[in-house]
Amino acid sequence: MLDGYDTQVIALVAPVLGSAWNLDKSAFGPVFAAGLVGLMLGSIAFGALADRFGRKPIICTACFVFGLFALLTPLATTLLELAGFRFLTGIGLGAAIPNLMTLTAEHAPGNRRAFAAGAMFCGFPLGALLGGLAAPSVIEESGWQGLFFWGGVLPLAMVVPLFLLLVESPEWQARDVQKSRRLIPLRSLFGQELAIITPLLWLAFIANLLAMYFLINWLPILFAAGGADLGKSTMTSVLLNLGGIVGCLAVTPLVDRFGAIKVMPLVFGLSATAILAIGLVPAASIPMVFAILLAGFGTMGAQMGSNAFAMFAYPTALRASGLGWALSMGRIGSIIGPLLGGALLALQFQPAELFPVVAVFAMLPALVFIVIGRIAARYGRNQDTAGA
Numbered sequence: 001m002l003d004g005y006d007t008q009v010i011a012l013v014a015p016v017l018g019s020a021w022n023l024d025k026s027a028f029g030p031v032f033a034a035g036l037v038g039l040m041l042g043s044i045a046f047g048a049l050a051d052r053f054g055r056k057p058i059i060c061t062a063c064f065v066f067g068l069f070a071l072l073t074p075l076a077t078t079l080l081e082l083a084g085f086r087f088l089t090g091i092g093l094g095a096a097i098p099n100l101m102t103l104t105a106e107h108a109p110g111n112r113r114a115f116a117a118g119a120m121f122c123g124f125p126l127g128a129l130l131g132g133l134a135a136p137s138v139i140e141e142s143g144w145q146g147l148f149f150w151g152g153v154l155p156l157a158m159v160v161p162l163f164l165l166l167v168e169s170p171e172w173q174a175r176d177v178q179k180s181r182r183l184i185p186l187r188s189l190f191g192q193e194l195a196i197i198t199p200l201l202w203l204a205f206i207a208n209l210l211a212m213y214f215l216i217n218w219l220p221i222l223f224a225a226g227g228a229d230l231g232k233s234t235m236t237s238v239l240l241n242l243g244g245i246v247g248c249l250a251v252t253p254l255v256d257r258f259g260a261i262k263v264m265p266l267v268f269g270l271s272a273t274a275i276l277a278i279g280l281v282p283a284a285s286i287p288m289v290f291a292i293l294l295a296g297f298g299t300m301g302a303q304m305g306s307n308a309f310a311m312f313a314y315p316t317a318l319r320a321s322g323l324g325w326a327l328s329m330g331r332i333g334s335i336i337g338p339l340l341g342g343a344l345l346a347l348q349f350q351p352a353e354l355f356p357v358v359a360v361f362a363m364l365p366a367l368v369f370i371v372i373g374r375i376a377a378r379y380g381r382n383q384d385t386a387g388a
Contacts, residue, residue: 006127008132011218029339030342033335038091062092067159104117104120105311114260118255189325260309271301
C-alpha cells in the first residue's frame, strides 16, 4: 500500500507544481521517467540479491530506502532535483514489489499462489487510491510537500515491524546453500524453452507497463489540463486504482483455476478496449467512469496475472531473479509511457488522441500470451495454477 501511494503521489502533485513553478505539463515526463529508471535498476539488483540473501532483508532494506528518499523529496526546488529524488526513491520501490510477491506466493498453498500474491498486490492500487482521496485536503493543509512527508514517514515506521515479524520464505530456506552463494547469472533465465519464453514475457511486461504507467502518471494531468479542478482530476486516480483492486482480486483466482495462458489474452483485450474508450467517450460522463474503472481492472489485473505466470515459469532458485528481470524489463515500458505522453503533447496531440496510441501497446501482450501458449504446448509444460 505504501509502495502504491509513493508511486502515484508524483502524478498527484504535478498539476500543483506545474502551476507553482510555471511549467508546462509536458515538462514532467522526464521526472516520471527518472523514478521509473530507479524502479528498473532496483528490480534488477535486488531480485538477484534476494535469491542469494533472502526475501526478508531485501524487503526491509527497500522499505527504508524508498521511505527515506520520499521524505527528502520536499527539499527539491527544481525539476532536476525532483527527478533525482524520484530516481533514488524508485530504487527502493523497485526492490519491494518483486520480493513481496515472491515471498507471499512461496508461503501460499500451491493451488492458491496466484490469488495470494494478487491479494497482497491489492495494497498497491489501494495505496494509490488513498493518495488520490487524500491529496486535495493534504495539499490544502500543508502544500504538495505534505504528500511526500507521509509517503516517507510511514514506510520508515514499518521497517522495524517488518524486521521483527516478517517470516522468511520456506522455499528459500530449503534451497541448495552451496549454489545460492553465487549470484544468479542472467543466462540461467534462458535455458531450454525459457530461451523463447523469457524474451516474450519481457515484451508483454514492457507493453502492459507502458499502458499502466501512462494512465497512472497522465490521467490526473490530462483532466486538469481539460479544466477539471484538483478534486476531479485526482478522482481519475481513485477510479483507476479502484478498478485495479477489483482486477487483482478477480483475475488471479481465474489464473489459479484456468491458467494464465487461457485467461491473460482476454484480460489484455479488455484493457486495450477500455483505454481506447477513454479517448472516445465524453469527459465527466458515466461511460468515462466505466472506461477508467475497466482500464484499471485490465492493466493492473493483467499485470498481476503476468507476475504470477512469471514467478512460476522459473524454478525456486531463479524465481525472484526471473520476476525481478521481467519487471525490470517492463520498466522500459513504464519509462516510455510517461515520456510518450509528454512527447505527443509537445507535438500538439490533443489529450483524447493519446489513448488510441496507448491502446495499441495494451493489446500487444494478448498476442504474446497466445504465442507463449503454443510454445508451452510444444514443450509439454504444466499449465495449471499460474499457467507455467
